[in-house]
Amino acid sequence: xxxxxxxxxxxxxxxxxxxxxNEEKSIAAVIHGLRQHGYTNLIVVDDCSRDATAQxxxxxxxxxxQHAINLGQGAALKTGIDFALQNGADxxxxxxxxxxxxxxxxxxxxxxxxxxxxxxxxxSRFLNARSHVPLMKRFLLKAGILFTWLxxxxxxxxxxNGLRAISRTAARRMTLRQNRMAHASEIIDExxxxxxxxxxxxxTIRYTRYSMEKGQSMFNAIDIAFRMLVRKLMx
Amino acid sequence: xxxxLLIIVAIFVLFAWSRALLRFRDHAISLRxxxxxxxxxxxxxxxxxxxxxxxxxxxxxxxxxxxxxAVYFSIVLLFYLMFRLYIKIESVEQNLTxxxxxIALRRKK
Numbered sequence: 001x002x003x004x005x006x007x008x009x010x011x012x013x014x015x016x017x018x019x020x021x022n023e024e025k026s027i028a029a030v031i032h033g034l035r036q037h038g039y040t041n042l043i044v045v046d047d048c049s050r051d052a053t054a055q056x057x058x059x060x061x062x063x064x065x066q067h068a069i070n071l072g073q074g075a076a077l078k079t080g081i082d083f084a085l086q087n088g089a090d091x092x093x094x095x096x097x098x099x100x101x102x103x104x105x106x107x108x109x110x111x112x113x114x115x116x117x118x119x120x121x122x123x124s125r126f127l128n129a130r131s132h133v134p135l136m137k138r139f140l141l142k143a144g145i146l147f148t149w150l151x152x153x154x155x156x157x158x159x160x161n162g163l164r165a166i167s168r169t170a171a172r173r174m175t176l177r178q179n180r181m182a183h184a185s186e187i188i189d190e191x192x193x194x195x196x197x198x199x200x201x202x203x204t205i206r207y208t209r210y211s212m213e214k215g216q217s218m219f220n221a222i223d224i225a226f227r228m229l230v231r232k233l234m235x
Numbered sequence: 236x237x238x239x240l241l242i243i244v245a246i247f248v249l250f251a252w253s254r255a256l257l258r259f260r261d262h263a264i265s266l267r268x269x270x271x272x273x274x275x276x277x278x279x280x281x282x283x284x285x286x287x288x289x290x291x292x293x294x295x296x297x298x299x300x301x302x303x304x305a306v307y308f309s310i311v312l313l314f315y316l317m318f319r320l321y322i323k324i325e326s327v328e329q330n331l332t333x334x335x336x337x338i339a340l341r342r343k344k
Contacts, residue, residue, distance in 0.1 A: 045339070065339045071332055079336045083343065179332055230321070 012114055015041040015089035016106075017080030018062070019073045020097035024051040026210060027097050031060035034095070037103035043083055044097070045076040053097075073162075074183025078176045085171055092171050096162040098211040105203040109165040112199055119170035120191060120198040122156065123163035127202035134207060147225055148185055152192045156200060160184040163203050170196045181220055244283040248276045275312070 016039050020027055027044065034042055044057040048070040058064045065079055077094060084092045091110050095101050105123065112118045125131035126141075133141070144159040162184070166174075173194050178186040191198050252273065259269040282289070282305065289301045298304050 063343070065343055067335050067339050069331075069335055071335055075332050075336065079339050082336070083340055086340070177329065179328065230325075 012090035012110075013041070013088055014039060014091045014093060014106075014110060015043055015084035015087070016093045016095050017077060017084055018042065018044045018057075018095050018097050019047060019076030019080060020044050020049065020053050020057065021047040021070065021073070021076070022049045022051050022053060023097040024049070024053045024056050026099040027053050028056045028060040030095070030097055030099055030101075031057060031062050034103045035061060037106065039093075039103065039106065041084075041087075041089065043080045045080040045083075047071060047073070047076040072178075072180035072183075074176060074181065074186070075179040077183060081166070081171050081176075085168065090168050092166045092168070094162055094164050094166070096211075099208060100205050100211045101163045102204050102206065105163060105201075106165075109163065109201050109203065112201070113165055113167045118197040118199045119167045120196050121165045121201045122158070122188075122198060123161045123203035124156070124158035124200040125161060125203060125205040126157045127200060128204070131203075131205040132207060133205070134212070137207075137212075144185075148188050151185065151229075152189045154188055154192050156188065158200065159188065161203070161205070163205075170194075180223070182223070238284075241280075241283055245280060248280045252276045 016034055018027075018030065023030075031042055031044070040061075042062040044054075044062040044064045046054040046057065046064055046066045048067045054064050054066055063083075065083055067076065067079065080094075081092055091113050093106055093109065101123075109121050109123060112121055125133060141159060145156055148159045149155045160181070164187070173196065174187065174190045176183055176186055176190070190196070255264065255269055255272040255276075258264045259266070264272075286301060286305075289304065292304050293299060293301055296304060298307065
């Protein structure tokens, strides 16, 4: 099962990759929202959920890939990206399964890639005032921005925002090895190392009680920082 | 005079080294790893046997008691071994990831 063959560059083949773990409550709504906005190549990577995420996603019309064991969001994302590349995607959009992201932001996100200005776009919740970021989350993100700057040498306005678009060329160039949440920092690192042209695009993050419960903790932030430092040491 | 400490350490080292030897004979560890463990246990027994002559080390390192040198050395060694273990686990996890992802992709082909 896969997509149709590659289309001419004039009408790029867009694939949306959605890593999901125990998201049965939100996944169907996320898929319906994307379909309503005309995105039909939807790849859900079920990271061995213990609930009905895979069934809900399949019923809602997505292509579902399943990990036999839980590996983490980074690994799920990589599986989805590989599948999209195998099936001829020109642009890959990464989208969260918890309903935080808005399909309305995708056109702004993919436009610079379609025009050939950049190879990658990163969504930023701090480039507009539409996302009402909770105080603790804001503090963690700002610390993450500083860490990313020190670690990768790239100064961003946002970090660990799962909404991004990647051209086929950039996706093939990137080497992602971080299975868990550190993949977001690793992507920034790869942009810097491989000199992938990129830009930040304003997007809106919808904070709901559900998405906040599933969000990152302080412990995760420390784990991400540790993993990135080890990656630096090992290279 | 019987050196009780040396006997205890020697028994422990011999036991630990024999485990490494058995694992090497079973091809569970490489020759490099076997040499590494032989060196570590060799150091342990040598340092224990000649511990009274280690005073020069305390002077060189500026650590007053020889036993402190051994403790500091052990801590550094433990950190190194922990790091090696971490790297090994990462490598195993990467291999596992490859298999799981490959299965997920093949099922969809």
